[in-house]
Amino acid sequence: QKEVEQDPGPLSVPEGAIVSLNCTYSNSAFQYFMWYRQYSRKGPELLMYTYSSGNKEDGRFTAQVDKSSKYISLFIRDSQPSDSATYLCAMSAGGSYIPTFGRGTSLIVHP
């Protein structure tokens, strides 16, 4: 079992839909959780960063962390074709802060 599991998709949704992206993990030491968006042939862009459990909202994006279930989510409201990309979850423990990445979920938002 990998430390971080993420469904690679692709996930195809119509424009305007609410998108839910998820990751599960097995390492209970993880405290820092990040979501990145990566367009083809580009470096990943940090979308959301949360510490420990809870919710965080930024515009159309909401990140949720449930440490008791070892489950994190990213919600995208009113999805747009420009949101079509690969979304990577990442998490790390304190000390080294070396992030462990999921394999990424490919999202396609069609007009």
Add this chain to the structure above:
Amino acid sequence: GAVVSQHPSWVICKSGTSVKIECRSLDFQATTMFWYRQFPKQSLMLMATSNEGSKATYEQGVEKDKFLINHASLTLSTLTVTSAHPEDSSFYICSARARGRAEAFFGQGTRLTVV
């Protein structure tokens, strides 16, 4: 967010030559930098972690003599691919984080093609 600049964006080199890739943090001090390799439609593969002023720590299976990493200052790290071969062709990406911060910021990536 913080800005990390990576150059060049793409490079083509002949087999047997060396290529240097630069990664700069433009608006923060990067105490730690990470170097990744990414194959098409796959996730990031961590190659090495470097802390400013220290030798890089390489992941298992990564040849340290082939992939030379230098992190001489708080804003610059370089990856040199020595004696490049076609199998080294890939997308290389750096990321950087500041002291005490967990979130890392990525460069634009470098597409290396060895012919």
